[in-house]
Amino acid sequence: MKSPVPIVERSILIFAVWAVLGFLGLGIFLEGLKQDSWLLSAAGVAVIVLAFVAHIIVNGVFDTGFTPGETALGIGAYGVLGLVFVAGAVGGSLTMTNYYSGLTLFGVLAAGFLAYLLTRHGLRGAFSRFHIKPMTEREPSK
Amino acid sequence: MMWLPLYILFYAAVTLYWARMAARANGNYQTYFSASHSLPPWVSALVLSGASISGWIMLVGAEEIGRNGFGLAAILQAGIALSLPGVFFFKRLWLLGQRLQLSSLSELLRAYWSSEFLVAFSTVVATLFAVAFAGVQMAALSRLVVLLTDQTVSMPAAAMVLCFILFGYVVIGGMRAVGYLGAVQTVLAGAAIVGFAGCAVLQLGGFGALNAGLLKLAADPAAAGKFIVSGVVQFTAGGGRQAAAAHEGTALASLAMVFALMGLQSSPMAIKVVLSTNSPRAIAAGQTWVMAGAFGAMIALCVACFGAASLIDPSKDLSGLLTLISPWFAAWLFIGLLAGVQLMAGLALLTAGESLIRNVYKPWFHSSLSRRDTVTVTRVAIGLLVLASGLMQVLTPVTLSMLASLALPLAFQLWTPLLGMTWLRWFTRPGVVTGVGFGIAGVLLTEPFGIAVLSALGLELPWGRAPWTMSSAAWGMVANLLVTMLVSAFTQRRAFGGEAAQEARSFLYGILRPASRVRALRSTAWSISLAWLFFAVGPGLILGNYAFNKPDGGWALGMPSLWGWGLVSWVTGLGIVWFLSYKMEMASPHVGAIPDYQPPPRLRPDQRAAERERLRALFVTVAVAFGIVVLIVLSFGH
Numbered sequence: 220m221k222s223p224v225p226i227v228e229r230s231i232l233i234f235a236v237w238a239v240l241g242f243l244g245l246g247i248f249l250e251g252l253k254q255d256s257w258l259l260s261a262a263g264v265a266v267i268v269l270a271f272v273a274h275i276i277v278n279g280v281f282d283t284g285f286t287p288g289e290t291a292l293g294i295g296a297y298g299v300l301g302l303v304f305v306a307g308a309v310g311g312s313l314t315m316t317n318y319y320s321g322l323t324l325f326g327v328l329a330a331g332f333l334a335y336l337l338t339r340h341g342l343r344g345a346f347s348r349f350h351i352k353p354m355t356e357r358e359p360s361k
Numbered sequence: 362m363m364w365l366p367l368y369i370l371f372y373a374a375v376t377l378y379w380a381r382m383a384a385r386a387n388g389n390y391q392t393y394f395s396a397s398h399s400l401p402p403w404v405s406a407l408v409l410s411g412a413s414i415s416g417w418i419m420l421v422g423a424e425e426i427g428r429n430g431f432g433l434a435a436i437l438q439a440g441i442a443l444s445l446p447g448v449f450f451f452k453r454l455w456l457l458g459q460r461l462q463l464s465s466l467s468e469l470l471r472a473y474w475s476s477e478f479l480v481a482f483s484t485v486v487a488t489l490f491a492v493a494f495a496g497v498q499m500a501a502l503s504r505l506v507v508l509l510t511d512q513t514v515s516m517p518a519a520a521m522v523l524c525f526i527l528f529g530y531v532v533i534g535g536m537r538a539v540g541y542l543g544a545v546q547t548v549l550a551g552a553a554i555v556g557f558a559g560c561a562v563l564q565l566g567g568f569g570a571l572n573a574g575l576l577k578l579a580a581d582p583a584a585a586g587k588f589i590v591s592g593v594v595q596f597t598a599g600g601g602r603q604a605a606a607a608h609e610g611t612a613l614a615s616l617a618m619v620f621a622l623m624g625l626q627s628s629p630m631a632i633k634v635v636l637s638t639n640s641p642r643a644i645a646a647g648q649t650w651v652m653a654g655a656f657g658a659m660i661a662l663c664v665a666c667f668g669a670a671s672l673i674d675p676s677k678d679l680s681g682l683l684t685l686i687s688p689w690f691a692a693w694l695f696i697g698l699l700a701g702v703q704l705m706a707g708l709a710l711l712t713a714g715e716s717l718i719r720n721v722y723k724p725w726f727h728s729s730l731s732r733r734d735t736v737t738v739t740r741v742a743i744g745l746l747v748l749a750s751g752l753m754q755v756l757t758p759v760t761l762s763m764l765a766s767l768a769l770p771l772a773f774q775l776w777t778p779l780l781g782m783t784w785l786r787w788f789t790r791p792g793v794v795t796g797v798g799f800g801i802a803g804v805l806l807t808e809p810f811g812i813a814v815l816s817a818l819g820l821e822l823p824w825g826r827a828p829w830t831m832s833s834a835a836w837g838m839v840a841n842l843l844v845t846m847l848v849s850a851f852t853q854r855r856a857f858g859g860e861a862a863q864e865a866r867s868f869l870y871g872i873l874r875p876a877s878r879v880r881a882l883r884s885t886a887w888s889i890s891l892a893w894l895f896f897a898v899g900p901g902l903i904l905g906n907y908a909f910n911k912p913d914g915g916w917a918l919g920m921p922s923l924w925g926w927g928l929v930s931w932v933t934g935l936g937i938v939w940f941l942s943y944k945m946e947m948a949s950p951h952v953g954a955i956p957d958y959q960p961p962p963r964l965r966p967d968q969r970a971a972e973r974e975r976l977r978a979l980f981v982t983v984a985v986a987f988g989i990v991v992l993i994v995l996s997f998g999h
Contacts, residue, residue, distance in 0.1 A: 227382065227386075228403075228404070230541075231404065231541055231544045231545055234375065234545045235548040235549075238552075239548055239549065239552040242693050242696075243552070243556075245689065246687070246690045246693055249687070249689050250687055250689075250690070
């Protein structure tokens, strides 16, 4: 069992990373949408990716992975934002630049997530993170 | 409109998350005051820097440059000035706190100097920080909320929400919440400083355009004075009585400002963080690389850029800029400012609440109070302090501002007892107590608050605020130091305090004997430190007026000469802080365990009768004093 202080220290770092890089990236991305500039939006996506990289480095320093809460929050936020994007695209209120900016964001995040899983757990391990066998189908432990 | 409430909601959720984490670790009340002295050193280093900077550097520092230019050049050295007290005191105070098992400045003062006057004074200073110094900054933020929401939210409503968020996490999580959340708040505040500067420079068209604008402004004879220090000193009667020639930004005004800033890290709130830390490992790194280095650079570069932008175009001041940029950036920068201010405010509230209840009320009036009840009453006291601050923000902003300006100069008067505890062992108890008394008088007599109170009582002083362009911190310290040294010289034969004081003196003397290498460097340390003080923030500042000017009228560094001088001074100042911290071992990591001091066991007599008598005497004194003041005001006041 890990002692509580390193867990707290890790949480402080994660909060600091996202409070600064996450919100800065979001701001730049939105600025790109406002100014109809794909480059600016892509820069925002790059800052968000940087926040992920910083998060993974912190995880590495503390020898841990994403917590269940972080995973739920990340996937939830991804889903909500994706829904907003799809609704916007269906409603026809997006310009082409906005459309490509959104695709860049969701594409890069999805690719980054897969790359993270593959590098951390390997191809088979990454698959096993999602494919959970029922108790009755598991091999008996040796 | 949507973004600010959304970001504030997110910020409030984060504060509550950390409050909950802290409360669970505290066992609700067991380690509420000091987080069981377990704050990680790097967290403390961040919190100390963040609390020192809080929001004042953007709300006051940048505004000063934006309004009056670079004349008060000490602003650019704020990072160095703020780090120096920590270099001098933190390591030794931590060792003393560890040895004597103490957790606040009031307890240290009581144990070492056996002086209830010093305990009461440090409580007053802590309360001033909590109610007034933090209150003024919170009020400024509330006004920004009104602006950013197009007056949809009123100032009282904004003040109430911000105070409620602050109250929530301090009361629930105590020192642990203030520490953990403080580290995140420091990073946010730093990001906001950089963000503001970046937005301001981008709005003006880049760094080159900024300096071109400054050059154009300097060519205007009416504004040229904003780029120079207006002499070494001007012998004026002070603000409100006699105006200074050109402006009040003399070299000695800068020096006095540095003194005032040095009050921040000698205040009870800074020392509370030091004594709640589990190791002094990061003091040197924190003071050198975080405070003087990172934040020093932000101040000398970013705050200066931001101030310079509003000097060129006053519509790009803090509130103007927030309305010019996109709402999501404005909300993010606002949260950064809020984080910095609430970090300091939360820490000050906790320290003031503890001082009032644990260090004054309990020992004087209710010694049988249990630990749980002490925490409960402290929480009530913190609530009352927040309420007082909130009401003053809305109803009496002028009084709040006058009280706020007392906090730093009064905190700086604590330097003499701290010096006596840590370095100058020949300072005696009568010397320090009398000196601090004179220091308080010096501050009050040169501050608007003291002048206004005396005026209300019918006594008009022949001088105004900051006579000779020197602020009250310097006047108070001149009186304080002179009297402390004189009285100490005449009272050397008397005892230096109680058993704890004797123990502390011999402990520090035994454990911190300087190595021969350090002794050999002493004269070098004195020389370079004094030289830096002279040239960077003292009379030598006038050399910076034209040092980097070209003969043809341009600027050799592409920026105002004083700004260039300030950057050079910051780099050399950083070197000096590093030298003092590491090479002189003033803040270097200490290895080895510190055994607890076990005082000889004593019988504790029943205090209840004496406490009741004290309480009765307090009520009678307050009533009589109130009556006398009313009579004097009615007779002589106006």
